[in-house]
Amino acid sequence: MEGFERIASKQKWLFTHGRKKWETFYSDEGLSWQKRFLDRFLRDIDNGMDRVPQVRLEVRRAFYQQEVRSEDSWPLRSVQPALLYLCGNTGSLQTELPASEGTVRYDSTSTNGRASFSCRFARPVELIGGMRLKLWVSTSEGDDLDLFVVLRKLDPAGREIFFSGYNGYERDSLAKGWLRVSHRELDASRSTPLRPWHSRTSMQQLNPGEIVSAEVEIWPSATFFEAGSRWR
Numbered sequence: 001m002e003g004f005e006r007i008a009s010k011q012k013w014l015f016t017h018g019r020k021k022w023e024t025f026y027s028d029e030g031l032s033w034q035k036r037f038l039d040r041f042l043r044d045i046d047n048g049m050d051r052v053p054q055v056r057l058e059v060r061r062a063f064y065q066q067e068v069r070s071e072d073s074w075p076l077r078s079v080q081p082a083l084l085y086l087c088g089n090t091g092s093l094q095t096e097l098p099a100s101e102g103t104v105r106y107d108s109t110s111t112n113g114r115a116s117f118s119c120r121f122a123r124p125v126e127l128i129g130g131m132r133l134k135l136w137v138s139t140s141e142g143d144d145l146d147l148f149v150v151l152r153k154l155d156p157a158g159r160e161i162f163f164s165g166y167n168g169y170e171r172d173s174l175a176k177g178w179l180r181v182s183h184r185e186l187d188a189s190r191s192t193p194l195r196p197w198h199s200r201t202s203m204q205q206l207n208p209g210e211i212v213s214a215e216v217e218i219w220p221s222a223t224f225f226e227a228g229s230r231w232r
Contacts, residue, residue: 001130001220004074013037013052014074016222018060021166059126059222062153062161063170067224075129081193086117086135093119093231108145118154118232125225127174131218132196136211137181143205149177149216156228163223177218181206184214 004014015033017024024030033056040049053070060066084093088102106113131151139145150173153161165172182203190197196215206212225231 001074011041011050012054014055016056017058018066018222019058019064019164020168057128057222059128059224060163060174061224061226063163075194079129079194084119091117093117108139116232118230120230121225121227123227126222127225127231128220128222130194130220131175131177132191132194133177133216133218135214135216137214138209138211139206141208143207144180144182145206147179147181147214147216149218151175151218151221152232153223153225154230154232156226156230158230161229174223175218175221177216179214179216181212181214184212186215 036047036049039045039047053072055071055074057071058066058068085097087094087098088104104115133149152173155161162171163174164170182205185199185202187197187199196217
């Protein structure tokens with residue numbers, strides 16, 4: 001994604017997928033795309049590559065269940081950033097600012113230590129692109145902490161729907177993000193509504209009990225949520 005967005009040439013294409021990395025790269029479709037591109041620009045064969053839509057978008061429903069369509073740009077022009085709030089009192093993701101402050105605590109050394117928030121989709125929704133998660137965090141000891149963010153899809157009965165991980169894991173989540181909080185400094189000039197850009201130019205250590213703001217980048221994904229399904 002980063003390469004596609006930053007390449008200056010207008011003759012560029014993005015082949016997205018939500019399946020195993022090397023299996024997809026060496027698939028018949030993947031090899032066909034690569035050969036067509038190389039024939040056009042290394043052998044100067046007029047094979048219609050210039051007329052192929054720039055983005056092959058694969059929107060997942062579940063493990064190896066996806067729909068493929070063409071788009072003319074990335075990020076998609078049709079994507080509208082949506083602001084959701086974490087509610088510590090109810091464990092929900094909601095469109096309205098919570099009426100009161102809430103706090104969630106967990107033991108980071110415990111197998112089940114985590115903070116969890118979710119929302120239910122009343123209508124079908126496509127969740128496409130990157131995301132940014134803003135948190136206010138603290139630790140009871142030490143001068144730093146690591147945040148690991150995992151996004152999951154649940155069916156209407158509350159059962160998790162798994163996806164293929166790029167590393168081959170077949171019971172993976174739909175997207176992830178992580179941040180060492182001492183590296184939380186942002187570059188405001190490069191950050192966007194869908195992506196925080198960390199400058200990585202200084203370390204900002206914490207004091208035990210100190211509350212700081214941190215934004216986690218969540219890598220781009222494309223997932224379809226049916227009406228009644230949940231996002232955690």
